[in-house]
Amino acid sequence: MSIIAWILIGLLAGAIAKALMPGRDPGGCLITMLIGIVGGLLGGWLGKVIFGVHSIKGFFHLSTWIAAVVGSVIVLAIYRLIAGRRTR
Numbered sequence: 872m873s874i875i876a877w878i879l880i881g882l883l884a885g886a887i888a889k890a891l892m893p894g895r896d897p898g899g900c901l902i903t904m905l906i907g908i909v910g911g912l913l914g915g916w917l918g919k920v921i922f923g924v925h926s927i928k929g930f931f932h933l934s935t936w937i938a939a940v941v942g943s944v945i946v947l948a949i950y951r952l953i954a955g956r957r958t959r
Contacts, residue, residue, distance in 0.1 A: 881911020888943035914942025
């Protein structure tokens with residue numbers, strides 16, 4: 872059940888990451904949602920590995936959202952580096 876929750880959180884975290892890192896992206900809304908899902912899962916995994924916390928404490932818990940947004944920002948930055956090189 873925790874993976875499904877991270878996917879839902881990731882959808883919203885992708886939009887938050889896009890708002891924190893404005894700019895032109897080669898992808899549209901679908902890419903932003905996928906980045907959010909991957910970032911949410913990455914954030915959950917990093918929180919578990921680095922800090923030893925359970926994969927999800929609660930949907931409305933602040934640490935859950937911070938982990939998902941940080942993971943989404945990381946994935947968005949990597950995506951921009953890779954996609955930016957391809958379009959030039």
